[in-house]
Amino acid sequence: MGANASIRDRSLVVGEYTGDPCEAATSPLVRGGGGHAGPGAADVRVSVVVPTLDEADNIPHVLARLPEDLDEVILVDGHSVDDTVAIAIAIRPSVRVVMAPRRGKGAAIAAGFAAARGTIIVMIDADGSNDPAEIPLFVAALMAGADFAKGSRFMPGGRSADITLVRRLGNTALNRAVNGLFGTTYTDLCYGFNAIWARHVATLDVNCDGFEVETLMNIRAARAGLAVVEVPSFEHERLSGASKLSAWRDGRRVLRTIVRERFSTRGVQARPSLTA
Ligand SMILES: Nc1nc2c(ncn2[C@@H]2O[C@H](COP(=O)(O)OP(=O)(O)OP(=O)(O)O)[C@@H](O)[C@H]2O)c(=O)[nH]1
Ligand SMILES: [Mg+2]
Numbered sequence: 001m002g003a004n005a006s007i008r009d010r011s012l013v014v015g016e017y018t019g020d021p022c023e024a025a026t027s028p029l030v031r032g033g034g035g036h037a038g039p040g041a042a043d044v045r046v047s048v049v050v051p052t053l054d055e056a057d058n059i060p061h062v063l064a065r066l067p068e069d070l071d072e073v074i075l076v077d078g079h080s081v082d083d084t085v086a087i088a089i090a091i092r093p094s095v096r097v098v099m100a101p102r103r104g105k106g107a108a109i110a111a112g113f114a115a116a117r118g119t120i121i122v123m124i125d126a127d128g129s130n131d132p133a134e135i136p137l138f139v140a141a142l143m144a145g146a147d148f149a150k151g152s153r154f155m156p157g158g159r160s161a162d163i164t165l166v167r168r169l170g171n172t173a174l175n176r177a178v179n180g181l182f183g184t185t186y187t188d189l190c191y192g193f194n195a196i197w198a199r200h201v202a203t204l205d206v207n208c209d210g211f212e213v214e215t216l217m218n219i220r221a222a223r224a225g226l227a228v229v230e231v232p233s234f235e236h237e238r239l240s241g242a243s244k245l246s247a248w249r250d251g252r253r254v255l256r257t258i259v260r261e262r263f264s265t266r267g268v269q270a271r272p273s274l275t276a
Contacts, residue, residue: 004068007139027230045071048122049112055126056082057240063092065132071118076108104209113201122195128239130193138195146229148221151193157232170251184222211250212257219261
């Protein structure tokens with residue numbers, strides 16, 4: 001599939017993965033049953049939220065590969081000290097720039113969700129690891145009935161050229177913990193490429209600041225009974241610059257989030273009553 005795919009490409013159907021991200025299969029629903037087709041393609045407006053912290057060298061690549069018919073692109077900047085914002089505006093004058101209220105990816109995602117005006121919100125990293133050409137696949141998964149489409153590097157058809165051994169082991173262990181504690185069958189817990197119907201954003205109530213944001217979203221989506229689908233994704237190497245994630249520090253934050261959510265009573269789907 002060429003660059004700048006269309007998010008309204010209705011040929012994106014579930015099928016065998018051929019190596020072309022836009023022909024990949026999605027998972028069956030991994031949790032929940034609340035999904036429904038939602039509005040027709042004509043009523044769908046797609047917002048893309050891009051958290052940035054010193055990504056001046058990478059943001060041109062990401063913006064250049066976005067699908068052509070997005071409704072808005074929101075850059076949530078964590079007060080970069082490089083020219084990330086100026087470069088983004090120069091390349092895409094229509095970009096909406098939101099300054100994150102606090103440091104941290106979670107704070108940026110929450111601010112982007114609050115600012116988004118679309119019916120679908122896609123979150124994608126700014127370092128070139130996530131291929132914007134995969135966005136139509138996430139949109140298609142939502143249009144096909146999912147409430148929340150989460151990218152996965154580790155389901156059939158997904159892959160990572162970026163993850164280190166330590167991070168892979170940590171992600172696998174934490175992913176298993178979540179599956180065991182919350183009854184999910186996720187194959188990837190900490191991946192930043194996801195899409196959700198805007199109407200479900202309040203349900204997730206993203207109120208964390210750091211890299212635990214995807215874990216929080218995945219757990220709360222499952223507990224709220226949202227229909228979650230995994231979408232195979234290829235994670236490329238960060239194009240340039242340094243990672244902001246520390247495996248140990250952020251791994252502990254993810255673990256704390258899992259424990260906190262396990263003992264929280266919020267968002268637990270009500271069990272059907274046996275009495276009328
Ligand atoms: N606004 C904002 N964005 C951030 C912050 N920390 C990270 N980001 C962005 O969040 C995305 C993911 O951060 P990365 O540093 O790539 O983390 P990672 O993908 O786990 O690490 P690598 O695989 O090494 O790239 C990137 O687009 C960052 O620019 C922050 O404090 N504020
Ligand atoms: Mg990255």
